Amino acid sequence: MDLDLNFLAQDRFAALVGVRLVQVEPGHAVARLELEDKHLNAAGVVQGGAIFTLADFAFAAASNSHGRLALAINCSIDFFTSPRGRALTAEAKEVHRSPKLASYNVDIHDEGGEICARFTGTVYRKKDRVAL
Amino acid sequence: MDLDLNFLAQDRFAALVGVRLVQVEPGHAVARLELEDKHLNAAGVVQGGAIFTLADFAFAAASNSHGRLALAINCSIDFFTSPRGRALTAEAKEVHRSPKLASYNVDIHDEGGEICARFTGTVYRKKDRVAL
Amino acid sequence: MDLDLNFLAQDRFAALVGVRLVQVEPGHAVARLELEDKHLNAAGVVQGGAIFTLADFAFAAASNSHGRLALAINCSIDFFTSPRGRALTAEAKEVHRSPKLASYNVDIHDEGGEICARFTGTVYRKKDRVAL
Amino acid sequence: MDLDLNFLAQDRFAALVGVRLVQVEPGHAVARLELEDKHLNAAGVVQGGAIFTLADFAFAAASNSHGRLALAINCSIDFFTSPRGRALTAEAKEVHRSPKLASYNVDIHDEGGEICARFTGTVYRKKDRVAL
Numbered sequence: 134m135d136l137d138l139n140f141l142a143q144d145r146f147a148a149l150v151g152v153r154l155v156q157v158e159p160g161h162a163v164a165r166l167e168l169e170d171k172h173l174n175a176a177g178v179v180q181g182g183a184i185f186t187l188a189d190f191a192f193a194a195a196s197n198s199h200g201r202l203a204l205a206i207n208c209s210i211d212f213f214t215s216p217r218g219r220a221l222t223a224e225a226k227e228v229h230r231s232p233k234l235a236s237y238n239v240d241i242h243d244e245g246g247e248i249c250a251r252f253t254g255t256v257y258r259k260k261d262r263v264a265l
Numbered sequence: 266m267d268l269d270l271n272f273l274a275q276d277r278f279a280a281l282v283g284v285r286l287v288q289v290e291p292g293h294a295v296a297r298l299e300l301e302d303k304h305l306n307a308a309g310v311v312q313g314g315a316i317f318t319l320a321d322f323a324f325a326a327a328s329n330s331h332g333r334l335a336l337a338i339n340c341s342i343d344f345f346t347s348p349r350g351r352a353l354t355a356e357a358k359e360v361h362r363s364p365k366l367a368s369y370n371v372d373i374h375d376e377g378g379e380i381c382a383r384f385t386g387t388v389y390r391k392k393d394r395v396a397l
Numbered sequence: 398m399d400l401d402l403n404f405l406a407q408d409r410f411a412a413l414v415g416v417r418l419v420q421v422e423p424g425h426a427v428a429r430l431e432l433e434d435k436h437l438n439a440a441g442v443v444q445g446g447a448i449f450t451l452a453d454f455a456f457a458a459a460s461n462s463h464g465r466l467a468l469a470i471n472c473s474i475d476f477f478t479s480p481r482g483r484a485l486t487a488e489a490k491e492v493h494r495s496p497k498l499a500s501y502n503v504d505i506h507d508e509g510g511e512i513c514a515r516f517t518g519t520v521y522r523k524k525d526r527v528a529l
Numbered sequence: 530m531d532l533d534l535n536f537l538a539q540d541r542f543a544a545l546v547g548v549r550l551v552q553v554e555p556g557h558a559v560a561r562l563e564l565e566d567k568h569l570n571a572a573g574v575v576q577g578g579a580i581f582t583l584a585d586f587a588f589a590a591a592s593n594s595h596g597r598l599a600l601a602i603n604c605s606i607d608f609f610t611s612p613r614g615r616a617l618t619a620e621a622k623e624v625h626r627s628p629k630l631a632s633y634n635v636d637i638h639d640e641g642g643e644i645c646a647r648f649t650g651t652v653y654r655k656k657d658r659v660a661l
Contacts, residue, residue, distance in 0.1 A: 146312035149281065149303045171281045174325075180278035181337055182318030189314050193306075205313055206498060207471065207519060209341035209605055211632050211651060213625040228647055229609040234470060234521065236607050236647070251624055251632070253649060255471060255519075255607060257498065338630060339603065339651060341473055343500050343519060345493040360515055361477040366602060366653065368475050368515070383492055383500070385517060387475060387603060387651075389630065410576035413545065413567045435545045438589075444542035445601055446582030453578050457570075469577055473605035 140263055141194055150183060152190045160227035162194035168219050178215040185210055188223045188239040188252035195225035195237050196256040202263045203235065203256035210252045218244025223252070233258055272395055273326055282315060284322045292359035294326035300351050310347040317342055320355045320371040320384035327357035327369050328388040334395045335367065335388035342384045350376025355384070365390055404527055405458055414447060416454045424491035426458035432483050442479040449474055452487045452503040452516035459489035459501050460520040466527045467499065467520035474516045482508025487516070497522055536659055537590055546579060548586045556623035558590035564615050574611040581606055584619045584635040584648035591621035591633050592652040598659045599631065599652035606648045614640025619648070629654055 141147070141154055150172075156163040166172070166187045174180035188210060196203035225239040239252035273279070273286055282304075288295040298304070298319045306312035320342065328335035357371040371384035405411070405418055414436075420427040430436070430451045438444035452474065460467035489503040503516035537543070537550055546568075552559040562568070562583045570576035585604065592599035621635040635648040 140307050143307040144312065145303050145305050146315050147306070150314065171277050173277050174279070175272050175275040176334075180276065180318070180321075181340065182282065182314060182321050183278050185317045185321070185340075186312070186314030189312075189317070193313075202308075205344050207341060207343040208313065208317075209339060209473065209649070211339040211624075211649070212337050213627070213632065228607075229644060231609070236609065238647075248625060251634075251649075253605070253607070253647075341517070341605065343492075343517070345495070345500065360475075361512060363477070368477065370515075380493060383502075383517075385473070385475070385515075404571050407571040408576065409567050409569050410579050411570070414578065435541050437541050438543070439536050439539040440598075444540065444582070445585050445604065446546065446578060447542050449581045449585070449604075450576070450578030453576075453581070457577075466572075469608050471605060471607040472577065472581075473603060475603040476601050 140197065144190065147186065147190050150186045152187050154190065154194055157194045157198055159198050160195060160230070162191045162198060162225045164191040164194065164223045166221045168221065181212060184221065184241055184250050185252070187221055188241055188250065189254070191223040191225035191239050192237050192252065192254040195227060196235055197263050200262055202259040202261040204259060206255045206257050208252060208254040210250055212250050214247065214249050216243035216249045217247070220244050221249065272329065276322070279318065279322050282318045284319050286322065286326055289326045289330055291330050292327060292362070294323045294330060294357045296323040296326065296355045298353045300353065313344060316353065316373055316382050317384070319353055320373055320382065323355040323357035323371050324369050324384065324386040327359060328367055329395050332394055334391040334393040336391060338387045338389050340384060340386040342382055344382050346379060346381050348375035348381045349379070352376050353381065404461065408454065411450065411454050414450045416451050418454065418458055421458045421462055423462050424459060424494070426455045426462060426489045428455040428458065428487045430485045432485065445476060448485065448505055448514050449516070451485055452505055452514065455487040455489035455503050456501050456516065456518040459491060460499055461527050464526055466523040466525040468523060470519045470521050472516060472518040474514055476514050478511065478513050480507035480513045481511070484508050485513065536593065540586065543582065543586050546582045548583050550586065550590055553590045553594055555594050556591060556626070558587045558594060558621045560587040560590065560619045562617045564617065577608060580617065580637055580646050583617055584637055584646065585650070587619040587621035587635050588633050588648065588650040591623060592631055593659050596658055598655040598657040600655060602651045602653050604648060604650040606646055608646050610643065610645050612639035612645045613643070616640050617645065
């Protein structure tokens, strides 16, 4: 799909972290993070906040993909393993959508294809239009 | 308490984001984030990932404060309002701790003292010692 | 406060389980469950569903206490210890409320006063009036 | 698979609610609830606690299916729509399993096949053997 990505391109925090939107279509999005030393925590593994930010960005893209502004109500994330390799991919899928609310599942995989974390997020859908 | 903060000072992602540990004692920690333009999302408000990273850092400090390595199993965050003012404070409190598991509540307030978000996190406690 | 409890008194599932509303006032509620053999799981401890139902009922009372119909969007529950004694008490407190959404914390204590579980719930607030 | 279901058959609370185990195999389980008036809440729709109990039972079956006792650490549930029809089905799938921890997704569908709720649960895996 040929969506305008200008809206999410303005996310300065995602840019700081290095999260990049790879794909977006209605109810679905993929984001990617090339891992660098700046993403590591005190234990030398990828910091939970970096993984959350990646997942949250895919969630934001998928939930705003219908052209209406979606605001996060809550999110949860389960951490399974420390990622291996040099990149993480997050894929957001819509689980349910009603006029006011919608819910998404985001799986985060490392370079070897192993699932490192799973994120769930719910949004409140406003009437404002958004050109994703 | 006079704890050695060297361990968490090595968190490079927290440094990138600008999260700073203000206080830590057994089962309790406070972290702070001075807000800058780099923390904003596409809608011009503080990005969820920045708020999560702040809360997660307070959670990491509190859960490692007993001197044993604590690994996050899962976290959830409820977003209430967009923060006002130029700084956020996150205060982590231990809700329950057993030998293997522990659970924390983290409230995030803005400069005006309003609660912006609430974070809950659970850790698995390893036997490794950590000098926080 | 002298609220009309007719609405929640019609909850047949709560009646089946044996959950009883003890107190309700705006943004706050307490519910109680006298433990019987019927609440036990295969391992001989109080079943998670019974604890959830108790917490959920206090949450429903607190979130409907403002006189507008509140529908649960999502709930999470952390289980800390197996309850001791013959009764559980759940106390729901409002953490944040906006016109459309509200969030509650529910702590579940056993007869000895130890915290057994913590529940968090978010509601969508409809315009329908409810006489709690 | 021909597993012995004696362990979960002893769950008195599940019996009270009417939850029935339909299928179980390593890392996977299906449970079913025939809806009756006793499952309704004050608003006349299926009570959240009944849906949770159904999902939690499928989760317990799947997480104990490897023959080691699994204790729930935490669970979350998203409610999407009020179920239609006279039965609910919950299907639990293992998302990740390590020696100490495991995580499950449980989707709850109504008789028409629509997803009504999604449940996520994490267990701590003890060394005790369990004959499911």
